[in-house]
Amino acid sequence: MHQDEIIKQLQEQNEQLKLENELLKARVSEIEPLKAKIRELEARLAQYENSHTPPSLRRGRNRKKDHGECCVTLEVAGKGDLLGFKRGLQEAFAKAVTEAFGSIPDEMIPSDEDIEESFSAPGAVTYHILSDGNKVGGAVLAIDEATHHNSLDLFYISTKEHGRGIGYKAWRAIEERYPETRVWETHTPYFEKRNIHFYVNKCGFKIVEYYNMYNPDPHRADKEGLPGDGELFRFEKIMR
Secondary structure, three states: OOHHHHHHHHHHHHHHHHHHHHHHHHHHHHHHHHHHHHHHHHHHHHHHOOOOOOHHHOOOOOOOOOOOOOOEEEEEOOHHHHHHHHHHHHHHHHHHHHHHHOOOOOOOOOOHHHHHHHHOOOOEEEEEEEEOOEEEEEEEEEOOOOOOEEEEEEEEEOHHHOOOOHHHHHHHHHHHHOOOOOEEEEEEEOOOHHHHHHHHHHOOOEEEEEEEOOEOOOOOOOOOOOHHHHOEEEEEEEOO
């Protein structure tokens, strides 16, 4: 074959490859809107799925369930549920304080005002944690749709349900509900050894900051009455 013909043939093949490459790029660009649509539909489904949803229609219904294993799901809490949520959270926290200090202050901890502040924070979503359809805990999240840097503001499991793995399953359900999250953040008092073990050793968080008298939490500087002089650990989990 003549050299000119070889060059022409290679040029044609190169142009064909360029065309195929552009077609592939176009297909990739089409995939992203589809992924976004799927995430939107998942979020909409999550708003309607609750303890009254028939098992056959619940997400994750095809997962195998071991004998004796509980099914843990999330349900968006309504305004009428918030009082019960507060009391459940305060009871769980009171047990931890009693174990650490032998007694609890006269006032509720966290205070009603602090909890209600979390309920009404920007991007706040409040969930009941259900085990086989029964309310056994709750979580308040702060979701930032712009940065995908989300926060677990409040989280509790009823003391009667401790030791059954419900907390870990609930956290996994939260992660699955917000797959676009880049970073999760949370806090816990320094004396909450159960929580520290849970976040670090079970859920994969890392301690990134220790708030104390030498490094006060800028968001809690005006909060008084917290046990342990308000000393807290801040945790982060990098998702992607």
